[in-house]
Amino acid sequence: MLTLTSSRHTALHDWSAGGKLAGLAVFSVALFALPGLWSLAGLGLPLAATLALGLFPEWLRLFRPLVWMGLVILAWHGLTGTAPEGLTAVLRMFAAFGAANLVTMTTRLTDMQAVFLWLARPLAPVIPPARLALAMALVIRFVPVLALRADQLSQAWRARSPRRIGWPLVFAITLAALDDAEHVAEALQARGGTE
Amino acid sequence: MSGIHLNDVSLSLQGKPILTGIDLHLTEARIGLIGRNGSGKTSLLRLMAGLVAPTSGRVTVEGASPTDRKALLRSLGILFQNPDHQILFPTVIEELSFGLIQQGVPKAQAQARARDALTAEGRAHWEKAATHTLSQGQRQYLCLLALLLMAPRWLLLDEPFAALDLPTEARLRRRLDALPQRLITISHAPAAVERCDRVLWLEQGRIRADGPPAQVLPEFRAQMARIGEADADTDL
Amino acid sequence: MERSLTRIALFAALIAALGLIPKIDMGIGVPITAQTLGVMLCGTILGARNGALAVLLFLALTALGLPLLSGGRGGIGVFTSASAGFLIGWPIAAFVTGALMGWMKEVSTAGTFNAAVAGGIGVVYLFGVPGIALVAGKPLVEAFWGSMVFVPGDVVKAGICALVTVAVARARPGLVQA
Numbered sequence: 001m002l003t004l005t006s007s008r009h010t011a012l013h014d015w016s017a018g019g020k021l022a023g024l025a026v027f028s029v030a031l032f033a034l035p036g037l038w039s040l041a042g043l044g045l046p047l048a049a050t051l052a053l054g055l056f057p058e059w060l061r062l063f064r065p066l067v068w069m070g071l072v073i074l075a076w077h078g079l080t081g082t083a084p085e086g087l088t089a090v091l092r093m094f095a096a097f098g099a100a101n102l103v104t105m106t107t108r109l110t111d112m113q114a115v116f117l118w119l120a121r122p123l124a125p126v127i128p129p130a131r132l133a134l135a136m137a138l139v140i141r142f143v144p145v146l147a148l149r150a151d152q153l154s155q156a157w158r159a160r161s162p163r164r165i166g167w168p169l170v171f172a173i174t175l176a177a178l179d180d181a182e183h184v185a186e187a188l189q190a191r192g193g194t195e
Numbered sequence: 196m197s198g199i200h201l202n203d204v205s206l207s208l209q210g211k212p213i214l215t216g217i218d219l220h221l222t223e224a225r226i227g228l229i230g231r232n233g234s235g236k237t238s239l240l241r242l243m244a245g246l247v248a249p250t251s252g253r254v255t256v257e258g259a260s261p262t263d264r265k266a267l268l269r270s271l272g273i274l275f276q277n278p279d280h281q282i283l284f285p286t287v288i289e290e291l292s293f294g295l296i297q298q299g300v301p302k303a304q305a306q307a308r309a310r311d312a313l314t315a316e317g318r319a320h321w322e323k324a325a326t327h328t329l330s331q332g333q334r335q336y337l338c339l340l341a342l343l344l345m346a347p348r349w350l351l352l353d354e355p356f357a358a359l360d361l362p363t364e365a366r367l368r369r370r371l372d373a374l375p376q377r378l379i380t381i382s383h384a385p386a387a388v389e390r391c392d393r394v395l396w397l398e399q400g401r402i403r404a405d406g407p408p409a410q411v412l413p414e415f416r417a418q419m420a421r422i423g424e425a426d427a428d429t430d431l
Numbered sequence: 432m433e434r435s436l437t438r439i440a441l442f443a444a445l446i447a448a449l450g451l452i453p454k455i456d457m458g459i460g461v462p463i464t465a466q467t468l469g470v471m472l473c474g475t476i477l478g479a480r481n482g483a484l485a486v487l488l489f490l491a492l493t494a495l496g497l498p499l500l501s502g503g504r505g506g507i508g509v510f511t512s513a514s515a516g517f518l519i520g521w522p523i524a525a526f527v528t529g530a531l532m533g534w535m536k537e538v539s540t541a542g543t544f545n546a547a548v549a550g551g552i553g554v555v556y557l558f559g560v561p562g563i564a565l566v567a568g569k570p571l572v573e574a575f576w577g578s579m580v581f582v583p584g585d586v587v588k589a590g591i592c593a594l595v596t597v598a599v600a601r602a603r604p605g606l607v608q609a
Contacts, residue, residue, distance in 0.1 A: 004496045004506050021507075028511065065502050069513050073567045076577065082568075089568035096511035104496045104506030112495040131436060138440035139447075139492055140285040143499065144327040146441075146448035154452060165452070167591045170465060171598045173448060174472055178603060181441040183280035185433040186246050190273050191283075191345070192297025193264060194433055209604075 003109045004062075004101075010053040012106035017115045020103045028096050036088035042095035046102045055105060062101045063094070070094065131194055142180065149176050197257060198222035199243055199349065204252030206238055206400075213238045214400045217252070226379045227388025227408065229415060230397035231422075236381045237276070239397065240351045243379070244273040257348060268298055272342035276353040276381075278334035287313070287321045287329075287337060294345040312344055332363035339370070352380045356387060385412045385419075435481055442473050442485040443492070450501035466501050467585060470521045471551035471592040474528025475543050476599060483526035490518060516562015517555055524554040538600040540593045547589035552582065 006013075012020070031042045050059040070090045077086025113136065117129050153172050157165050188194060199221040206214040214235045230236050241247045242254055245261025259266040275281045284290040291309035296302055313319050321329075321337075329337060335355065342350060355371070356364045371378060372390075380388060385408075388394050394411040396404040404411045446469035473482035489499060498505035510518065528550030535542045556578060564574035 002498060004498055024507065062506070062508065065504055066512055073513065076567065076569070076573075080573070085568050089566065093512060093566050097508040100508035100511050101506055104508060107496065109496050116491060116495060134283075135436055135440045135443075135488055136492060137284050137289060138437065139443045139488060140497070141283060141326065142441055142444040143447045143497075144325075145279060146444050147451045148327075150448045150452045167594055169452065170449070170468065170472075170591060171595045173452070174445060174476070174595055174599055175602055177441045177445040177448075178438070178476070178599065180280070181434065181438040183275070183277075184283060184437040184441065186241075187275065187281045187283060188433045188437065189246060189264075190244055191294045191341075192268050194436055 004104050005108055006055055006058055006105040008055065008058075010055065010106055012049070012053060012102070013108070015106075017107045017111035018118070020107060021115060024099055024103050027099050031092055031096055036084075036092075039088055039092040039095050043091055043098060046095070046098040049102055050098075053106075055102075059098065059101060059105065062105075063097070066094065066097055134194060138184065142184075145180070146173065146177060149173060199257075200253075200255045201242070202253045204242065204249045204254060206235075206242060206247065207250045208238075208247075212400055214242070214249075217402060219395070219402070219405075221379070221393075222377075223392040224377050225391040225393075226377075227391035227394040228379060228381045228397060229383065229385060229388055229394060229411075230403075231383065231419075234397045235400040236397055237353055240273065240353055240379070240381060243349075244271060244351060246273075268294075268345065268347070270347055271349040271351065272345055272347040273351040274335075274338055274342060274353060274355055276357060278331070278338045281338045281341075282326045282334060285325055285327075287324050287326060290326055290337060291341050291344055294341055298345060309344060312340060316340065332359050332367075335359065336367065339367070343374070343376075348377060350374070350376045350378050352378060354381050354383070356382070385415055388412075438477055439481050439485045439488060442469075442477055442482070443489040445469055446473070446486065446489045447497075447499040450499065465588070467517075467521075467551060467555065468588045468592055470525050470555075471528055471547040471589060472595060474525040474550050475532050475547060475592060475596040477525075477529065479526045479529030479533060482529040483522045486522040486525045490521065511566075513563050513566040514559070515566065517559035519562065520555040520558030523558065524550040526550070527554045538597055540597050543596045544589055544593035547592040548586065551589055551592065552585045555585075556582075 027042070027045075031039060046059070047056075050056040070093065073090050073093075074083075074086050077083055077089070113133070117133060120127065120129065120132060150169070150173050153169055153176075154165050157169055199219070201217050201219045204214065204217040205212070217239065228236050228239065238247065242249055243256060243261065245254075245256075245264070245267055248262070254261055256267060257270040259270070261267050261271075282290055284293060288306055288309055291312065292302065292305035295305035295308060300308070310319070310322060313321055326334065326337065335358070339355075352371070355367065359367060371380075380391070382388055389408050389412065391408055394404075394406065394408045395402060396411055396415055404414060446466055449465040449469040452465065470486055473485045476482070477485055493499045493505045493509060494507050496506050500509060509515065528546045531546035531549055532538075532543065535546075556575075560571060560574050560578055563569065563578055564571045567574065569577070
């Protein structure tokens with residue numbers, strides 16, 4: 001499946017995933033702890049990094065869903081006469097979002113997963129790491145399967161109805177997920193189970 | 196106690212009888228299992244694979260109960276009709292090495308063996324491929340490879356050719372014919388089991404006939420033709 | 432063991448798939464995405480524990496960099512935006528919805544609707560509103576009234592969740608947790 005990791009290899013890709021995530025955590029906490037003007041500098045950091053690494057257009061595109069959210073916040077503060085606070089809030093959100101996306105773009109999914117499994121180690125008695133890794137692999141495997149099923153079902157809907165797709169489609173996909181879970185459980189069992 | 200034994204096995208699901216009074220001792224290298232839709236073929240396979248427990252009676256595979264999962268993994272593998280019900284992993288290499296890891300092979304070694312198997316099949320380029328990008332025939336083939344890596348003594352195949360085009364079917368058939376394993380193949384088409392050593396005909400959950408294909412298939416064909424001629428098929 | 436693991440994984444995938452389907456007509460003429468519907472369904476069908484784990488698994492993979500949220504959003508960044516509080520509320524919402532389902536004697540449309548409203552709306556906004564207040568730099572009360580515009584759509588989703596859950600319970604007796 002498609003990940004958000006950039007296919008363009010940069011120097012940042014070689015840094016350790018754990019290090020990048022720790023850095024991001026410090027950066028985000030600082031962003032909210034420091035006074036407003038710092039958020040501008042905070043946005044400048046990932047901006048400069050993406051420009052230097054040639055990831056800027058890709059990085060900018062990820063902001064698209066956030067633009068309207070920023071505009072709403074600005075307008076909202078404008079109406080209540082607190083425009084400067086609004087600007088700070090939006091800049092801070094964009095800075096945190098931009099830095100996080102930089103880490104996501106330059107870290108491979110498998111490296112992220114390794115950090116995650118390491119962080120989840122204290123949970124080992126409740127959720128053994130092998131089971132967790134298996135569950136993750138199953139999700140990655142079955143997102144495209146269910147997405148395809150959803151697409152086929154909505155085509156079947158459109159082939160027989162001029163109206164917009166309605167809730168029976170959700171029923172059909174949910175049932176497919178439930179049935180697939182049964183089949184996959186059997187397939188797992190047939191090949192040695194989860195132990 | 197070699198082979199697969201079923202002693203007076205019956206199976207009901209939610210109170211509905213699926214299989215009744217099945218008595219079999221299977222040792223032949225190639226066994227065909229035929230019958231109409233809903234006759235219980237898949238349920239019989241699932242019983243042998245220990246995926247469902249019989250309501251009454253006893254199943255043993257190579258002397259062990261199918262509930263002994265460890266022993267069963269070495270003696271039996273099952274190929275589901277729909278590869279999407281079988282493929283568990285996003286990439287080919289994970290899918291192939293999983294079974295070996297379940298048998299206790301260390302991960303690195305399992306992956307190396309999976310890689311060797313792919314190379315031997317001339318498909319080394321599949322290693323990193325995403326399983327959902329493979330075609331139907333390729334996914335079926337991947338499922339078979341995953342089973343063969345586990346080297347079980349028996350392979351149970353549920354309609355292995357149902358969704359394949361003719362050249363793919365011919366290739367898969369050749370591959371299966373050459374296997375040293377004992378095969379039990381489900382089909383609703385008599386032609387698919389013509390060269391088996393033994394054919395079982397299942398009807399409404401009971402063994403209707405059991406013997407060499409030359410003996411079982413003509414009667415099966417005649418009966419299917421007879422039913423097909425009648426228009427009102429209330430159980431379709 | 433296998434079954435609860437595969438249900439958790441498949442329902443995590445279901446939440447993602449529901450974010451990909453074309454917008455659904457919710458009956459009020461306003462098309463909305465169905466992902467929170469997926470969260471509600473995790474609770475009503477898988478029950479409290481497995482439902483919450485399914486949502487957690489979905490969020491974990493999203494954070495790790497898979498674009499599983501509707502509109503292809505993903506990565507750790509989604510937890511820094513104004514809607515982060517809603518995401519954090521999701522697993523708890525599934526848990527509460529599932530727990531409420533567990534107290535019911537049978538799966539009824541009205542009961543399921545109430546459970547989905549309490550978990551999928553009550554709990555989600557309990558976390559979502561402070562998230563908006565924090566990120567947007569607004570007092571809680573204002574954030575609360577501001578987010579009310581989304582509630583009607585969510586109520587419709589709870590209704591659909593009830594219809595789907597009852598239909599699933601009827602189609603696969605014994606599989607729905609309640």
